[in-house]
Amino acid sequence: MAPRVLISDALSPAAVQIFKDRGIEVDFQPELGKDKDKLAEIIGNYDGLAIRSATKVTPKILENAKNLKVIGRAGIGVDNVDIPAATARGIIVMNTPFGNSITTAEHAISMMMSLAREIPAADASTRAGKWEKNRFMGVEVTNKTLGVIGCGNIGSIVADRAIGLRMKVIAFDPFLSPERAVKLGVEKVELEDLLKRADFITLHTPLTDKTRNVLSADAIAKMKKGVRIINCARGGLIDENALRAALLNGHVAGAALDVFAVEPATDNELFNTPNVICTPHLGASTSEAQENVALQVAEQMSDYLLSGAISNAVNFPSISAEEAPRLKPFVALAQNLGSFLGQLTEAPIKGIRIEYEGAVAQMNTRALTSAAVTGALKPFLQDVNMVSAPVVARDRGITIEELTREKGTKDYDSFIHVTVIAEDMSRDAGGTVFQDGKPRVLEIRSISVDAEFTPNMIYVRNADKPGFIGRFGTLLGDNNVNFATFALGREKQGGDAICLASVDQEVTQELLREIESIPQVKRARSVRF
Ligand SMILES: NC(=O)C1=CN([C@@H]2O[C@H](COP(=O)(O)OP(=O)(O)OC[C@H]3O[C@@H](n4cnc5c(N)ncnc54)[C@H](O)[C@@H]3O)[C@@H](O)[C@H]2O)C=CC1
Numbered sequence: 392m393a394p395r396v397l398i399s400d401a402l403s404p405a406a407v408q409i410f411k412d413r414g415i416e417v418d419f420q421p422e423l424g425k426d427k428d429k430l431a432e433i434i435g436n437y438d439g440l441a442i443r444s445a446t447k448v449t450p451k452i453l454e455n456a457k458n459l460k461v462i463g464r465a466g467i468g469v470d471n472v473d474i475p476a477a478t479a480r481g482i483i484v485m486n487t488p489f490g491n492s493i494t495t496a497e498h499a500i501s502m503m504m505s506l507a508r509e510i511p512a513a514d515a516s517t518r519a520g521k522w523e524k525n526r527f528m529g530v531e532v533t534n535k536t537l538g539v540i541g542c543g544n545i546g547s548i549v550a551d552r553a554i555g556l557r558m559k560v561i562a563f564d565p566f567l568s569p570e571r572a573v574k575l576g577v578e579k580v581e582l583e584d585l586l587k588r589a590d591f592i593t594l595h596t597p598l599t600d601k602t603r604n605v606l607s608a609d610a611i612a613k614m615k616k617g618v619r620i621i622n623c624a625r626g627g628l629i630d631e632n633a634l635r636a637a638l639l640n641g642h643v644a645g646a647a648l649d650v651f652a653v654e655p656a657t658d659n660e661l662f663n664t665p666n667v668i669c670t671p672h673l674g675a676s677t678s679e680a681q682e683n684v685a686l687q688v689a690e691q692m693s694d695y696l697l698s699g700a701i702s703n704a705v706n707f708p709s710i711s712a713e714e715a716p717r718l719k720p721f722v723a724l725a726q727n728l729g730s731f732l733g734q735l736t737e738a739p740i741k742g743i744r745i746e747y748e749g750a751v752a753q754m755n756t757r758a759l760t761s762a763a764v765t766g767a768l769k770p771f772l773q774d775v776n777m778v779s780a781p782v783v784a785r786d787r788g789i790t791i792e793e794l795t796r797e798k799g800t801k802d803y804d805s806f807i808h809v810t811v812i813a814e815d816m817s818r819d820a821g822g823t824v825f826q827d828g829k830p831r832v833l834e835i836r837s838i839s840v841d842a843e844f845t846p847n848m849i850y851v852r853n854a855d856k857p858g859f860i861g862r863f864g865t866l867l868g869d870n871n872v873n874f875a876t877f878a879l880g881r882e883k884q885g886g887d888a889i890c891l892a893s894v895d896q897e898v899t900q901e902l903l904r905e906i907e908s909i910p911q912v913k914r915a916r917s918v919r920f
């Protein structure tokens with residue numbers, strides 16, 4: 392069945408066409424994001440959800456999103472998505488990190504120029520027939536200092552354009568390297584310094600717990616008198632009450648705001664405050680940017696839903712379209728090895744170690760590790776998947792260790808070895824993918840075997856003594872269970888031995904008990920893949 396995608400925000404219709412061209416069923420309901428009850432009611436029918444900032448993806452929506460695999464944000468900020476809740480449900484969250492950055496930077500510059508020359512107020516007054524030539528006295532931006540808070544993609548474009556306007560640009564961004572600052576032509580400063588020196592301050596950080604209210608009452612008090620503030624990032628970055636007070640007492644000469652603490656902002660105290668310019672979250676609203684982000688998000692979501700390729704996910708490492716088919720059998724191998732060990736484990740798991748040897752060590756091991764952890768946890772937690780597994784493991788105090796050795800110690804190009812450390816004991820198994828693309832288990836408890844993973848298998852630990860195979864075969868025959876394949880391995884002659892048999896029928900607990908009554912058998916378990 393074709394995957395189904397819901398577009399619940401005003402994306403460019405270009406996205407609809409991409410989904411259709413890729414063979415995905417798409418429902419375009421651009422107003423639905425505003426109706427959270429309706430969204431919660433129908434979200435269960437979709438594999439993908441494409442959004443902008445109007446759709447709030449809350450835990451309640453996610454609870455109903457039983458089939459949802461991917462949320463695609465046609466834009467940058469993902470603060471309207473509960474990422475931990477999406478991750479815990481195994482849902483990929485992806486954005487389009489560059490598609491609207493020039494447009495947003497241009498909006499910030501437009502807002503700065505509008506503030507400097509009071510263009511919106513002058514426009515309204517002129518059209519009202521007032522011709523107030525003496526009322527509006529602007530300021531030049533040339534030679535003024537612009538303070539950029541958050542100098543990432545958008546902040547750097549703003550800095551570049553401001554330098555073109557002959558401004559001096561200072562930037563506060565803990566992650567801005569001194570080399571990058573030199574390259575951009577900005578002076579890297581601390582926040583205090585920026586607040587004291589800037590004539591204009593523009594915000595370009597994401598909204599996080601660290602950046603919320605970065606322009607607090609305290610910060611505003613440290614600014615130069617007559618400062619002008621531009622916010623085209625997120626409303627929560629400024630304490631709106633403190634800003635209003637500073638505008639009213641003249642400490643701040645003006646503020647240009649594209650974003651607000653509560654959106655849609657239809658009733659905000661700042662609207663009746665002097666020297667404020669407002670736009671309704673238009674930072675990304677140009678036809679160029681909207682086309683860019685819509686096309687990109689539709690392609691990314693289609694890639695993921697159709698081939699498992701992942702780009703620009705904020706909660707999972709990228710897997711390119713070329714890499715996805717190559718990685719797929721190794722994902723199956725890692726997951727099956729983890730699953731095999733998870734199914735044998737009875738005591739709580741304390742840790743999982745995954746070792747990669749040879750060519751596989753160069754692959755996307757984070758994705759493979761997630762697959763191994765998924766396999767190990769699935770026997771206990773049905774809903775876990777590759778996206779949620781690392782978080783689920785961390786929340787349960789399970790340590791995940793990943794080791795890579797580019798030079799293999801085995802006779803295979805690639806080898807994955809998984810160890811599940813439980814409170815009672817550790818179990819391990821290793822394997823590879825053969826030329827036929829099928830994963831094989833080649834080692835269990837350091838004993839060599841060679842078996843494919845099939846839906847119904849019996850795993851037996853026994854003593855390497857004559858008589859076991861005959862009795863085992865007879866018992867299965869008597870119970871109408873047919874062997875498909877049969878793999879044996881032993882530590883040494885007469886020592887510990889193992890057997891992994893693939894059978895065509897389901898294996899009952901009763902049959903396992905009978906197998907365990909064969910004198911050479913120490914343990915018999917059914918494992919399913
Ligand atoms: N108004 C609008 O329509 C739009 C708003 N945005 C907003 O702009 C934000 C920035 O976008 P990009 O530049 O593309 O993101 P980015 O990730 O390229 O840059 C963000 C920068 O903020 C810095 N940063 C993080 N924490 C910080 C802190 N505590 N103090 C100072 N700097 C900090 C980071 O180091 C990074 O360099 C987005 O998160 C989004 O919320 C983005 C597009 C459109």
Ligand SMILES: O=C(O)C(=O)COP(=O)(O)O
Pocket residue numbers: 443444445465466467468469491672673674675676
């Ligand atoms: O990309 C972003 O972060 C934006 O804020 C743009 O929001 P929008 O898609 O215009 O609702």
